[in-house]
Amino acid sequence: MDVRPDDAIRTLVHRPAVQVHMEDSLRAVAETLTEESIGAVVVKGAHPPCVISERDLVAALAAGLDPDQSPGTEVMTDDVACATPDETVLDVGL
16 A cells, blocks of 8 residues: 555545453453454543553563453553544654
């Protein structure tokens, strides 16, 4: 895919974001990632917006968190850049 600075963000998005609930366990988040064949999910209801990535899950397991008892909120990333569909690649610095 050839991305130009004046391309709108909407042209880079090919499917809706997949969401998980704040109370979902690490295992449930991992299952969602596997089922959807993606590397990160949006945490529904989190303010500011947060995501949980494969990297977050690996770090949680390495730290010894129980995948069945620990909620994804314990490892979610809250430093997330957000953009509107009409902003351009140049606007958001991609």
